[in-house]
Amino acid sequence: MTERADFLVVGGGIAGVGAAARLSLDASVIVLETEDAIGRHSTGRSAAIYIRNYGNRTLRALNAASEPVLKEPEGISDRTLLSPRGEMLIATEEELPDLKAYLEGASGLEELSAKEAVDLFPILREELIAAAAIERAAQDIDVDRLLQGFARLLRHNGGRIVTDAPAKAILRDGGVWRVATPKGDFEAPVVINAAGAWADEIARLAGVRPVGLVPMRRSAAILPAPEGHNVSAWPLVASASESWYAKPEAGKLMVSPADEDPVDPHDAWADDMVLAEGLYRFEQAVTVPVTRVERSWAGLRSFVADRTPVAGFAPDAQGFFWLAGQGGYGVQTAPALSQLTADLCLARAPSLDPETVAALDPKRLF
Structure with a gap:
């Protein structure tokens, strides 16, 4: 039996x-997740901080729109x-x-x-610091509460999350997308590709041209607090060349x-050599x-x-919506991008400015 919705979200x-969650206010939605729970990959491994000035001009616009x-x-x-942190x-x-x-444009x-x-x-090490700057308004994000809050909103509105449901085949036929999974078949006029690092693979499976996504590993380690120090009120600190960062x-x-x-x-998983080299760079600064x-x-x-x-919608496949390539900004831009996705999928005027919407459109990549 095939289960039908207005929108299928892969990821x-x-x-x-x-x-x-945003779409569920006005439409029926099913999320298909490969793992046995949501948020297993990049979402659950985020540095979990909101930094308004992080990223290029488009990302800074998304950060600002997400903050409220x-x-x-x-x-x-x-x-x-x-919650307060500072960067x-x-x-x-x-x-x-x-x-x-x-600092330019910040x-x-x-x-x-x-x-x-x-x-x-x-x-x-004070003697090594030639200059410094702080964004005091940078704040920690409770990522799990954000993710689970979205999930509750989705379910409250009648939406579904199907776990252990990797897409095995994706085909458009008769004006709808059909996605075959081990948990059954699902169909909808619109499929939203939110598969993270696997988004290009999902596109290929659907016969849609990839956007050239490059997954990049980011490692981290937990160290004991320095003896004699309470680190709880310290800001996140990063080298200006982004060769390391540290966060309580x-x-x-x-x-x-x-x-x-x-x-x-x-x-x-973390590469031991890469991690060791990064910890060495941090050690030289402290x-x-x-x-x-x-x-x-x-x-x-x-x-x-x-x-x-x-x-945005793929230029080469009707009803195929891209929501990918968030890099290291996915959590803090999620409120803005989720609203934009709902606006575009429901043919509403986006709340984001036209320049930002155009800068996000997949058409720019083809």
């Missing part, structure tokens, strides 16, 4: 579940999804051009002296080499040694050539 990460929802998530949560960039002499480039950043930077993150995490420090190694889509790694992991950040997300 149960924050992008797919968010879009499905993260602050007041009506229908998703009964309280804000944000500080530090630059050596060699990294000054990187910091200058980041808003709400405050330049700091080396001493002020060390006051905020006390284990930094449940009383410990999460440190990432900020790696971007192209890989095939898979259930990612006054305490790295003595122990409590655990490590990796996720995939997927980009197209211009490093801007892809959101």
Whole structure:
């Protein structure tokens, strides 16, 4: 028996579940997820921070549009999804051009002296800091509460999430898309490709031209808090060239080499050598040694050539909607991109400005 809906969403990460939740207010929606639960891959391995100035001009527009929802998530949560953190960039002499480039077009950043930077993150080597800046309004995001809130909204509106349902075949026939899975067959006039690192594979399965998605591994490790320090109020700190970053995490420090190694889509894990090199770069910037790694992991950040997300109908396949290529910005842009997806799929005027919508359109890639 084939189950029918107005929209099928392939992928149960924050992008797919968010879009499905917004669509469910006005349409019937089914989410098909390969794993046994939603949010298993990039969503569950996010650095979980909202940084308004992170990314290019289009991404900054998406960040700004998402902030009100993260602050007041009506229908998703009964309280804000944000909590104070701050993001500080530090630059050596060699990294000054990187910091200058980041500051261009940014808003709400405050330049700091080396001493002020060390006051905020006390284990930094003051003598190595040529310049620093902080976005005090950067905030931690409760990613699980956002994801589960979207899922509850979807189910409340009659939508469904089907787990353990990888797409085995996708075919358009008679004006509808049919997706065959081990949990049965599903059909809808519109299929939304929110498959993360696997989005190009889903497109090929459907006979749709890929967008040139490149999954890139990003590793991280949890270190004990430096002895004698309470790190809970420290900001996230990153090198201006993005060669490492560190963020307080449940009383410990999460440190990432900020790696971007192209890989095939898979259930990612940290590369020991890449992680060791990144921890060494972090160690050179601080006054305490790295003595122990409590655990490590990796996720995939997927980009197209211009490093801007892809959101819109495919130019070569009727009813095939792209929602992919969010890179490392997927969680903090999810509120804006989910609303845009619902607007475009339901033929409504988008709330985002036309320039941003055009910059996200997959047509730009062909």
